[in-house]
Amino acid sequence: MRRTPRTSPRSRLVPLLGLLAALLLPLALASAPRASAVPAADPVRVMPLGDSITGSPGCWRAVLWNRLISSGYTDIDFVGTLPPQGCGQAHDGDNEGHGGELVTQVADRNLLPGRLAATDPDIVVMHFGTNDVWSGIAPDRILAAYTELVGQMRAADPDMRILVAQLIPMNPGSCAACAQRVVDLNARIPAWARATSTDRSPVVVVDQWTGFSTAGDTYDGVHPNASGDAKIAARWFPALAAVLDAGVPQDPGDPGDPGDPAACTARFRAVSAWQGGYQGEVTVTNTSASAAAGWTATVAPAGGARLTQVWNGTLGTAAEGKVTVSNADWNGALAPGASATFGFVADAPATAGPPAATVTCTVRTP
Secondary structure, three states, rough: OOOOOOOOOHHHHHHHHHHHHHHHHHHHHHHHHOOOOOOOOOOOEEEEEHHHHHHOOOHHHHHHHHHHHHHOOOOEEEEEEEOOOOOOOOOOOOOOEOOOOHHHHHHHHOOHHHHHHHHHHOEEEEEEEEHHHHHOHHHHHHHHHHHHHHHHHHOOOOOOEEEHHHHHOOOOOOOHHHHHHHHHHHEEEEHHHHHHHOOOOOOEEOOOOOOOOOHHHHHOOOEEOHHHHHHHHHHHHHHHHHHHHOOOOOOOOOOOOOOOOEEEEEEEEEEEEEEEEEEEEEEEOOOOOOOOOOEEEEEEEOOOOOEEEOOOOOOOOOOOOOEEOOOOOOOEEEEOOOOEEEEEEOOOOOOOOOOOEEEEEEEEEE
């Protein structure tokens, strides 16, 4: 007779345990807390802004990018409407360096707002004005364009961080006066930055001129070679790293959100000129989505000029050769996007040069 094998207690226990686990598993999964996904902060968006020195191909951007990444600043995004333009090394090449552009033209043609809207930067790194210097445009007019651009940056983001370069030297064979013109502009930039900077949107000057040689660091007296790219990146790096270390506000709200204070830009235009004076006008524009109840423009005429007559506004006084012009009774209220223009006559010394003025503005909310 065949003997039936005996089943050990252990062998009977294993199926029971498996059955018990199968019954309890759905309950355990149902009662287990779900892990919540914490969204990561958006990368900090940095716009390199300028002309061919920044964009064509602007290889200092590649050097700077790779130094930032190797130093641990990995949560960054270089932005711009222009694509990478070579340089032979991997990097985030998006930029806003348009070859041949003048900063005064960008301001006069209102080109920057669309580029800002398309790229939404948190920080702007700006080396801009070389073509203006080459064209013999006066520092006052260049700085007025800087002011215009800064106003547009703050209209796009009231917390914009702005790094502005004192330009690298230039000494092209076809422009004997260019070397001194760069010196003259660079000497004015620190004072302009101090007057323009705010706690909420600081303007930081980065000295790109000192220690830079047109003979050794450019290939044509203007555009940097590999040595120049390394020097430019080395000057940008500590300033940009300091801004990144301090942090930039995340999602400050779209410009013009309800409750945002109204912001404005001011634009100067010379209407006519004669020996000893000129006629000018200033247009103040409300650049936010909040209504403005009134406005005040500050005008700093170049070359010792002095405002003697104003219409469509109320003339006041300010320090250091500046004047203020406030709205008249009938043109102070500005809807979002609306503008008001006032005109003036200025006396000017015979040595003053072409009419130019630096203009800024503030607006009052209802």
